[in-house]
Amino acid sequence: MPLQWMMSWVFLTAIAAGAVRADSVKDGGRVLFVGAGWTEQHGYAAMAEAAVLLRYPQASLMFRNIGRTGDRPDGAARGGMDKLLAEIIAFEPTHVVVGYPLVLPANATDSSVVPVLHDFVMTLRKTEWHVVLVSPIWDPGWPAERVRRYEAVRAEVLKLTQADGVRLADPMSSYKRLVKRWRPTEPFDPVFPPELVHRVIAQSVYAALTGELADSFPPLSSRPAQGLMAKIKLRDEAYVRRTRPQDETYIVGRRRHEQGKFSEELAALEEAEQTLRSEMDEIRRAAEGSPTTQPTAGGKVDP
Numbered sequence: 001m002p003l004q005w006m007m008s009w010v011f012l013t014a015i016a017a018g019a020v021r022a023d024s025v026k027d028g029g030r031v032l033f034v035g036a037g038w039t040e041q042h043g044y045a046a047m048a049e050a051a052v053l054l055r056y057p058q059a060s061l062m063f064r065n066i067g068r069t070g071d072r073p074d075g076a077a078r079g080g081m082d083k084l085l086a087e088i089i090a091f092e093p094t095h096v097v098v099g100y101p102l103v104l105p106a107n108a109t110d111s112s113v114v115p116v117l118h119d120f121v122m123t124l125r126k127t128e129w130h131v132v133l134v135s136p137i138w139d140p141g142w143p144a145e146r147v148r149r150y151e152a153v154r155a156e157v158l159k160l161t162q163a164d165g166v167r168l169a170d171p172m173s174s175y176k177r178l179v180k181r182w183r184p185t186e187p188f189d190p191v192f193p194p195e196l197v198h199r200v201i202a203q204s205v206y207a208a209l210t211g212e213l214a215d216s217f218p219p220l221s222s223r224p225a226q227g228l229m230a231k232i233k234l235r236d237e238a239y240v241r242r243t244r245p246q247d248e249t250y251i252v253g254r255r256r257h258e259q260g261k262f263s264e265e266l267a268a269l270e271e272a273e274q275t276l277r278s279e280m281d282e283i284r285r286a287a288e289g290s291p292t293t294q295p296t297a298g299g300k301v302d303p
Contacts, residue, residue: 023130024211025052025095028060031209032091034084035099035134036077039067042233043198045097047220048205050228053280054218055210057288062277064091065236073100073120081120087243088124096124097132097169097205101153114156121160132208133161134201135170139179169204174214224287228280235276242269 025031031052033045042065049063066087071077075084088096098121101113124131135157138150154172161168178200203214210216218225 025061025209026056026059026211029094030062030092031064031095031097032088032093033063033065033067033097033099034088035067035097035102036071037067037069038102038198038201039065039099040069041067041198042229042236043195044201044205045099046229046232046236047199047202048097048209049232050220050225051202051206051218052209053228053284054222054225054287055206055212055216057284063232064093064239065232066091066239067099071100072116073098074116081123085123093129095130095132095209097134097209098124099134101136102134102201113153118156118160121163121166125163125165129165131166132169132205133157133166134205135168135172137171137175137197137201167208169201169208171201171204174200174203222287224283227283231276231280231283235273235280238269238272238276242273 031049033039039045045063045065045067049065052063053061068077071084073081073084075081078084078087098117100117100120121131121133135154136150138147142150158168160166175197178196199220203217206212206217207214220226220229
């Protein structure tokens with residue numbers, strides 16, 4: 001079947017299967033994170049997920065992170081956009097958080113990034129899914145040419161968010177305040193902890209998913225939040241192990257001796273994911289109403 005026909009059928013199926021969905025996740029939803037290395041690192045995605053889960057402990061929510069290092073909106077690290085879209089569709093999301101490109105490669109040009117991002121977002125818009133597009137961030141202390149490339153990509157991202165069903169998660173304003181706070185003098189002082197950068201991105205994603213201001217972002221230093229993020233990391237690792245090994249390594253590669261045993265591993269990993277989700281629900285119920293999970297006044301970045 002030609003790729004165009006296959007994708008048309010897949011998206012019609014996705015639309016038919018989906019009910020009318022709320023803009024925010026306050027009343028529940030299925031949120032999928034897709035992107036490259038920054039998404040896969042269990043940083044901003046895990047933080048945003050933990051914040052939403054704690055903020056709405058009664059909502060029926062499910063998250064999945066399919067970020068993959070080296071990937072692009074055209075599915076460069078997965079064998080093509082059709083395989084990337086198939087993985088998205090399999091989750092049946094209500095919201096798709098697009099983390100391409102959070103950080104541009106040093107040799108990237110405007111023309112190498114924007115067209116594939118445009119095609120990817122326009123493809124997602126053919127469904128009933130809500131799309132959250134994360135704007136790339138840059139350091140104001142970088143050389144002018146590199147900043148110019150980032151600003152050009154950000155301008156294109158802003159254009160894409162003018163389309164129906166696409167929301168912007170823009171961490172740059174908070175990031176600039178963070179830069180001034182940590183680098184009051186020289187622009188090339190040692191870089192502040194990456195965790196803080198991830199947290200700024202997480203706040204913008206949280207605001208886009210919930211429709212609330214970043215002021216309502218729960219503190220991530222609490223024990224429930226830390227417990228959730230630890231479980232999220234284990235759950236994502238189980239998913240990666242469950243899906244990525246299905247390639248040529250079982251046929252001609254280094255895992256050939258495991259051929260025929262993958263079904264046993266698959267069942268164990270699926271059970272592990274379900275167990276972790278149950279444990280996460282218990283953390284949410286136990287933390288409901290706890291002062292340690294209430295929003296931080298002023299929406300400041302929780303160091």
